[in-house]
Amino acid sequence: YQRRVHGSRMNQPFLANAYNAIYGGAPSGQVMGYPDLNSLQKLPALFVRQKVDMAEILADMAGGAIGGIGGEALTNVEISNTYNVSLTQEDMKSNRKWLWAKEESDACARMVCKGRRAFKLKVGTPVPGKKDTMEERLGLVSSDDVVPVVALERPCFCCLANMTVRDINGRELGVIEESCCNLCPLCPVTLDFKIAGQETYKLTGSPGCYINLCMNCPCRDAFVFEAKKNDGDTPIGEVRNIPNGFCKMCFTSADDYEITFHQSATPDERGLLLAACFFLDYSFFESKNDDSNQKIGGAVGDGFRQAV
Numbered sequence: 001y002q003r004r005v006h007g008s009r010m011n012q013p014f015l016a017n018a019y020n021a022i023y024g025g026a027p028s029g030q031v032m033g034y035p036d037l038n039s040l041q042k043l044p045a046l047f048v049r050q051k052v053d054m055a056e057i058l059a060d061m062a063g064g065a066i067g068g069i070g071g072e073a074l075t076n077v078e079i080s081n082t083y084n085v086s087l088t089q090e091d092m093k094s095n096r097k098w099l100w101a102k103e104e105s106d107a108c109a110r111m112v113c114k115g116r117r118a119f120k121l122k123v124g125t126p127v128p129g130k131k132d133t134m135e136e137r138l139g140l141v142s143s144d145d146v147v148p149v150v151a152l153e154r155p156c157f158c159c160l161a162n163m164t165v166r167d168i169n170g171r172e173l174g175v176i177e178e179s180c181c182n183l184c185p186l187c188p189v190t191l192d193f194k195i196a197g198q199e200t201y202k203l204t205g206s207p208g209c210y211i212n213l214c215m216n217c218p219c220r221d222a223f224v225f226e227a228k229k230n231d232g233d234t235p236i237g238e239v240r241n242i243p244n245g246f247c248k249m250c251f252t253s254a255d256d257y258e259i260t261f262h263q264s265a266t267p268d269e270r271g272l273l274l275a276a277c278f279f280l281d282y283s284f285f286e287s288k289n290d291d292s293n294q295k296i297g298g299a300v301g302d303g304f305r306q307a308v
Helices: 002-007 014-023 054-066 068-075 089-093 107-112 134-138 208-214 246-251 267-285 292-307
Strands: 045-050 082-086 099-104 119-126 146-154 162-167 172-178 188-194 200-207 223-228 235-242 256-261
Touching: 045 089, 045 267, 082 089, 099 146, 119 267, 146 267, 162 267, 172 267, 188 223, 188 267, 200 208, 200 235, 200 267, 223 267, 235 267, 256 267
Parallel strands: none
Antiparallel strands: 045 082, 045 256, 082 099, 099 119, 119 146, 146 162, 162 172, 172 188, 188 200, 200 223, 223 235, 235 256
């Protein structure tokens, strides 16, 4: 991505203009107007929306129409996740993104390990020429199409997950780990933020059993996960999983999130909180409705096959 950024002769990208219009000027340290961690310093909040992968639904429709072993193989197609990161809730609802996030993972791992799979995720700027393309709408873009503000890496896990967070220069911001209390579904979900040379922060939310029971309910309140320093009194911010409508909640695994930053939070802390949003999505919400797209596409495909 460094070669792409420094080698491009493009003007300032469209997302820098959006930031400047709202917050009055580009932060220092940016490369050719691309956001970095300092870009997060003025932001009160970010909104994250996981995109529904049309390629998965089309593959499921084809599998339902074909039937048999070949059709079953098609209905198990799993596309790597893509997310839009917006500056306001109105931008999120209108699918206007400030940052982009794209997963890099193995296709077999996605189908077999589901939400426990190993992956890398870049959260940053779409490279020149990669906005509003057919590949983006189908969810087929590559992580190489993203110039990252933060880069996340999580290995495959059995019990408790952990994720390493780095900035655009490869500097490690910290490690996010699940607490042992997450093994008990009655205990609040807890994540530990471990930063080299600094204290450990904690992010806590609702008990796992409550999340599993209510995550598909369209009329529920938002799940709130609050990050604080170890003293328990100094807040860093919050991550909220927001209800996003009956159809998405009942028939897809796509979720919406609101990330709010406390005004005293540093750029590194804000970067870790942004990373924690994706950690929560993969660890606790990715397996929601695993077969939903198969049900939608398969039903349409079966209907077409029977009609023929």
